Amino acid sequence: MGKLKVAVGKLNFEFPGIVASGIMDETGDSMVRMFKSGAGAVVTKSIGSKPRPGHSNPTFTEVECGYVNAMGLPNPGIDMFEKEIKTASSEGPVIGSIFGGDEKEFAYLASRMEEFGAVAVELNLSCPHAAGYGAEIGSDPEMIVSVVSEVKSSVDIPVWAKLTPNTSSIQALGRAAEKGGADAVVAINTLKAMVICPELRKPVLSNKFGGLSGPGIKPVGVRAVYDLYSSLNIPVIGVGGITCWRDAAEYIMAGASAYQMGSAIGITGPEVFNEINEGLVSFMKEHGYETVKEMVGVAHE
Amino acid sequence: MNNVVKIIGKTRESHDTFTFDFKSDIPAKPGQFVMVWIPGVDEIPMSLSKTGEVKSITVKGIGEATNALHTMNAGDYMRIRGPYGNGFDLNGKKKILAVAGGVGAAALLPAIAETGCDTVIGARTEKEIILDKQAKDYSNNVWISTDDGTRGYHGNAVELAKEKIISEKYDLVIGCGPEIMLFFLHKACKELKVDCQLSLERHMKCGTGVCGCCVIDAERVCKDGPVFTSEQLDGLSDFGNRKRDECGCIINLR
Numbered sequence: 001m002g003k004l005k006v007a008v009g010k011l012n013f014e015f016p017g018i019v020a021s022g023i024m025d026e027t028g029d030s031m032v033r034m035f036k037s038g039a040g041a042v043v044t045k046s047i048g049s050k051p052r053p054g055h056s057n058p059t060f061t062e063v064e065c066g067y068v069n070a071m072g073l074p075n076p077g078i079d080m081f082e083k084e085i086k087t088a089s090s091e092g093p094v095i096g097s098i099f100g101g102d103e104k105e106f107a108y109l110a111s112r113m114e115e116f117g118a119v120a121v122e123l124n125l126s127c128p129h130a131a132g133y134g135a136e137i138g139s140d141p142e143m144i145v146s147v148v149s150e151v152k153s154s155v156d157i158p159v160w161a162k163l164t165p166n167t168s169s170i171q172a173l174g175r176a177a178e179k180g181g182a183d184a185v186v187a188i189n190t191l192k193a194m195v196i197c198p199e200l201r202k203p204v205l206s207n208k209f210g211g212l213s214g215p216g217i218k219p220v221g222v223r224a225v226y227d228l229y230s231s232l233n234i235p236v237i238g239v240g241g242i243t244c245w246r247d248a249a250e251y252i253m254a255g256a257s258a259y260q261m262g263s264a265i266g267i268t269g270p271e272v273f274n275e276i277n278e279g280l281v282s283f284m285k286e287h288g289y290e291t292v293k294e295m296v297g298v299a300h301e
Numbered sequence: 302m303n304n305v306v307k308i309i310g311k312t313r314e315s316h317d318t319f320t321f322d323f324k325s326d327i328p329a330k331p332g333q334f335v336m337v338w339i340p341g342v343d344e345i346p347m348s349l350s351k352t353g354e355v356k357s358i359t360v361k362g363i364g365e366a367t368n369a370l371h372t373m374n375a376g377d378y379m380r381i382r383g384p385y386g387n388g389f390d391l392n393g394k395k396k397i398l399a400v401a402g403g404v405g406a407a408a409l410l411p412a413i414a415e416t417g418c419d420t421v422i423g424a425r426t427e428k429e430i431i432l433d434k435q436a437k438d439y440s441n442n443v444w445i446s447t448d449d450g451t452r453g454y455h456g457n458a459v460e461l462a463k464e465k466i467i468s469e470k471y472d473l474v475i476g477c478g479p480e481i482m483l484f485f486l487h488k489a490c491k492e493l494k495v496d497c498q499l500s501l502e503r504h505m506k507c508g509t510g511v512c513g514c515c516v517i518d519a520e521r522v523c524k525d526g527p528v529f530t531s532e533q534l535d536g537l538s539d540f541g542n543r544k545r546d547e548c549g550c551i552i553n554l555r
Contacts, residue, residue: 022512023511024511024512024516024521026513026516026545027516027549029516029518030516030519030521032519051549052548053546053548054506054547054548056342057343057506058343058344059507060507060508060511060512062509067507067511069512071506071512074514075548075549076545076548076549076550077548077550080549080550080551197305197338198305199305199380202340202341204338262511263511266524
């Protein structure tokens, strides 16, 4: 399994698969379980300044090609989260995901995450379903520059920017993150989506719209990673619809230095990380790759 | 998965509890649950109280969502997701005792129907006892306990269950009810050296093992549970002690 070691900037991970924010990462114990299932790192649920219940149920529903959710950024607040990070960090690298309403709030939350022992912070500039947060900030390149640079000036750990695909040019958002000093970009967050129940004549989610994740968005994510890899000099982390080693390989060949998974934990289970690790190792053996790095971006050649 | 069903029957079980029947050919096991949408109000997990082609949920009015569900009638549409969760593992167990606390009887009824097992149904007082008549359709021994002695055994369900475990010698105890009751039922089963499988509850959102908000220690109640074995319960420090609210903040149970 030594073949699977990857680096994202100055960070080294034992395995290329990282738990995406919002899935099995609200508690220390669940993050530990994900490390034991073969995740190289875990991104926490997005944490804000205060406890927040998120939207009322229904916050989630299955569709043919994945899931549509509008959780609405539920989280226990940064103060309560110290304990969870401490529990998880003893078993592996934890990346603290944070969301704020402005630059100052992001910078404050990032410095708390650093203090708790997070190895990096991931800025949620892309949640599609929480008013005043996420994509409402992260759709504006100037705002991205401003948030990223403010966070960069307040912490020493690497800063990752998670981007929204709900835009005409994700490259413009990526370039803004790079300009602000981001150490890596993460793409993609969910695609804005809606489910209506015909018999009850209403959108199912209490928030009406939400974000689509899962296998249906994989080609969209692969394209986004491909384009970002072409236009940026910082590492790209791929996320969106990965459920098997072939999907992971696609993202890596499009240019991802590492990949994240979320929905697959519901579809297959936490063990999906180990399964993909094994699948990648056999693929690499058969095709003569010594390291994951050798595969990164090969689809561009 | 997603399923819109039509309510085909509504039965009053007690002063504050109704059963809603609906048809669905999706296979379900005793102990599984569905997420039920109450448009404009909420979506909540409900145990199936029948698991055949005709399925049902039995709803005690305890809050906004369950009271809103009570206003529904035969002919109304209901959107459910599921069935979810592992359910009870009843294979190869010869002699089973089901122990229900209050509306927990709903989650056990399909297992009682499938196995005809002996049953203890406990509640605070007589008018809170539900589904005892239905349990009697399948089981020869249905014993009732009330905390205030208004019906049956004067005491709680765990005390009565302990007496029955000692006198009847069971292979397995299955249980559903308030967590404190289950905590002491688990303890009693360990003392009396009988296996148990208990159905737990936590605040749920996705219902299908994705979001992780219902974890008890690192186990997802919606997907790894809701039924946990005696051995699993031994390793769960949250069991009987802590749960989390919708923000993920810890709430102490005692």
